[in-house]
Amino acid sequence: MAYVAVKGGEAAIDNAHAWLAEERRGDPSVAEIEVAQIETQLGRAIDRAMGEGSLYDRKLAALAIKQAQGDGIEAAFLLRAYRTTLPRFNHALPIDTETMAARRRVSAVFKDLPGGQLLGPTYDYTHRLLDFSLATTGADSREVASETVAASQKMPRVHDILGHEGLIEPDHRTGAEPGDLTREPLSFPAGRDIRLQALARGDEGFLLAMGYSTQRGYGGTHPFAGEIRQGTVAVEIVPEELGFALDIGDIEITECQMVNQFAGSKTTPPQFTRGYGLVFGTSDRRAMSMALVDRAMRAAELGEDTNAPAQDIEFVLYHSDNIEATGFVEHLKLPHYVDFQSELESIRRIREASATTE
Amino acid sequence: MIDISEPGFADPVRDAQGCFRAVLAAMSRPGSVHPITPALHPPAPLHPATAAVLLTLADPETTLWIDPALSAASPWIAFHCGAKTRAAIHDARFVLTTKFPDIEKLDRGSDEAPEDSATVILQIERLEEGPSLRLAGPGLASPTDFRATGLPADFPTIWRANHALYPRGIDLILCAGEKIASLPRSVEVS
Amino acid sequence: MSALDGYNFAYLDEQTKRMIRRALLKAVAIPGHQIPFGSREMPLPYGWGTGGIQVTAAIIGPADTLKVIDQGADDTTNAVSIRRFFASLAGVATTTRTAEATIIQTRHRIPERALTVDQIIVYQVPQPEPLSKLQPSRAETRRMHALSEYGLMHVKLYEDVARFGEIAISYDYPVMVNHRHLMSPSPIPAFDNPKLHRMAALQLFGAGREKRIYAIPPHTDVKSLDFEDHPFRASRAPHPCGICGSNSSYLDEVVTDNEGGRLFVCSDTDYCSENSK
Structure with missing residues (x-):
C-alpha cells in the first residue's frame, strides 16, 4: 500500500511556532520594538486591548500587543486568558466620574457650562494628512500645552444639570450588587448591569456598527452627546480588616452620557432618557457607540417598539464579544473532514436515489 | 469545644480531584458505593466522607443549610468551605443533614432551570447494610439492589414524588464513614 | 523559567x-x-x-x-x-x-x-443547542426544553423526508x-x-x-430521532479501509491524484493500527 496516513502534527506545530517567532521579530537589522515604546507611544491600541481584554494594565497590554504583532483581537485574547487565572482579592467601590481629573470634556448640548468645555488631546480637528515628519524619529518635539481640571475640583455632569428641572429620567440606582458575566453565564432577561458590562468589553467594530445602525433608522434613539469626559479617576477598595476606603491607584477612562428623546407614556410625561458609555482609556468612538447601543437596548423597558438589531438584547449580547466571535469564525479552518465525509455520502445517496426514480 | 484548626485536605488539589471522581462515579451509577481515599479527621459528628464531599463541592459561591444535629461541626465547615449558610432550608443549594428532609421544603428547581435544585448530603451510619431498595434508570444496565441505613421507612414513596417532578427534583449524596453513594433524581426506587 | x-x-x-x-x-x-x-x-x-x-x-x-x-x-x-x-x-x-x-x-x-x-x-x-438552527433565541429554546416542545424539530425532519426521501442530517444528528x-x-x-x-x-x-x-x-x-416509516440509518462509505481492510469502521476519503483517484481509510487511527496487526 503506497498510502501512509498523514503524521507529523507535533513537528508541524513546533515549526509553525518557530516561524511565527521569527516573523514577529522581523528584520533583525532593525531594532527590536520595546514594550515601553508600545506602552507610551501606541496608547490608543493599548486602550482598546485593555477594554476588550477586560483588564486594566498598560504594561501587560503592551506586551500582548507586541506578542500579537499588533493584532488587536489577539492581544485582547492574551489579556483575557491571563485575567481569568487571577484571584480576586477585593471589589472596587464605584468610581466617581464627577471628581475626574479631566483632560477632555465636551458637551454638544450646552455652549458653555460649569467646568467649561475642554478639548484635550483629540484627533477631532486634525487634518488627516500623513505627517511625513513623523517618518523620521526625533522630528516631533513640539511644545505641549496641557491643562487638566484638578481632581479636587468637581465638574457637574450635564445630566445632573438637566435633572434639576426633572427634564431627564433620574439615575436608577438599585443598590444591588452588579452581576458579572465573566463568572455567571448570560441569562435572559439580562439586566442593564450585565448589558453594560458586555458592551464595555465588546468589540469596538461591532459596537460602532450597531450604534451607527440606530442613527440610520434601525431603532433610532434621537441622541445628543450630552457630555463626553476623559481623564483619570481614583479606584478605591474597602479592605475587610480596615473598614475604610483605600485608594489603590488611578485609571484613565472615557465616559459618555447620551441624552435621548423620549415621547413619554401614559404614566410618564415626556422627558429625556439616558444612554451610557464608559470605557478604559481614551476613545470617544467606543464610549459613544456603547452609549447608543445601551439606550437602544432599553427600548422594551421604555415601552418602545423593538424590531431593530440593536434593540434585540439577546442578539447584541451574544455577538458583541470578539474573542468568542473570532474563535467560532476561525474554527471553521480546523479539520471537519469527518462531517464533510458524512455530507458527501448523504448527497451521493440522495442524488443516486433521485436518479433512479427519474 | 470544636477546634477549627482540624485540617482539611492534606493536598487540596489532588484530594478534591480524587473525591470529586468518587462523587461523579456515584452520581453516574446510582447506588454504587465508592470509598473516599484521602485521610481526613473532621470534628465529630462529621464522618470523613461527609467532610470530604463538603470540601470538594461547597465554597463561598454556594449556599448551605446545616442540620442542627451537625451544628457542632459548623465552625469547621465555615472555616474550610466558607459556604454561605442559610437559615431557611429552601434557600440552600446544599442541604447537610443526618435525617432525610421533607423534600417539599427544598428548592427543587424550575422547569427552565431544573439544575437550580438542592443537593442533599445525607450522613448515615452504614452503606451496603439496611433495608434493600430496587433502583432502575440512567446509569444502570439493569435494575440493581441498594442498601443503606437511616432512610425513612416510606422512602420509595417519598422518592416517587421526587422522581415524578423530573426533570425538576433533588439529588441525594449519601455519606457513611469513608464511603459514599448517590441517588440522582433520574433514578426510580422501589 | x-x-x-x-x-x-x-x-x-x-x-x-x-x-x-x-x-x-x-x-x-x-x-x-x-x-x-x-x-x-x-x-x-x-x-x-x-x-x-x-x-x-x-x-x-x-x-x-x-x-x-x-x-x-x-x-x-x-x-x-x-x-x-x-x-x-x-x-x-x-x-x-x-x-x-x-x-x-x-x-x-x-x-x-x-x-x-x-x-x-x-x-x-x-x-x-439542538434547536439553534430552527430557533436562534436561547430564551425561547430554553422554554421549549422546559415544556418538551420539540414539534419544530419533527417538522424539520418531516420536511427533509418530503423533499429528499430521507432525513438529510448526516452529522450532529439530534x-x-x-x-x-x-x-x-x-x-x-x-x-x-x-x-x-x-x-x-x-x-x-x-x-x-x-x-x-x-x-x-x-x-x-x-x-436518534426518526419516523416509523423512515427509521434512522447509520451509514458509511461503502468501501473497505484501504489500510486495515475494515468493513465496519467509519472512513475518511482521501484524494490521491488529480484524476479523481480516491482512497478510503479508517478515521479512527488507533482502531486502524490495532486492526492492521
Missing part, C-alpha cells in the same frame, strides 16, 4: 474547578439537559475545544491516562496541541491507545472500540436522551449515533463559548 510556571494543576483555579464540578453533577443527574456554567477564557481559542478542555481539567487527576482525538485521529494538530496542554499543565500520562485511556477527549468522533465503564469520554461541543431531553451529540457523524445508546462509559459534553455542560450517564437510552 517555563512559560507555564505559576499556573495551577490542570490550569484552572480550584474555585473554577468546583464550579464546573457542581455543574457536571447536575448534568449527570439530568441526562441531556444543558447546564449553564461560568465558562472561563482558556489559553486556546473558542472553537478549538475550550468546553471540552475545561471539563477535562475539572475531572483529570494524576492517576488518569488521557487520549485526545480530533476527527478520530490522535495526530491531528489540534489533538496534538490539547494533549500537550494537559501533559505540561497536569503532568498526566497520555496515550493514543483507546483501551489504555481513562479519559478520552474528542472532537467529532466516538472511537470504534467499545468504551468501558471505567472510561469517561469528553466531547468538545461547538453548539450545544437525539432524545432518557426519553425526555432533545440533545446535540456534537458534530459526530450520524454513523456514531448508535454508540451513544446505552454506552458503558460516562459521556460528558462541554461547550465553552456557549457556556453549557451536559452529560449522559452510562447505560442511558439515547434515541
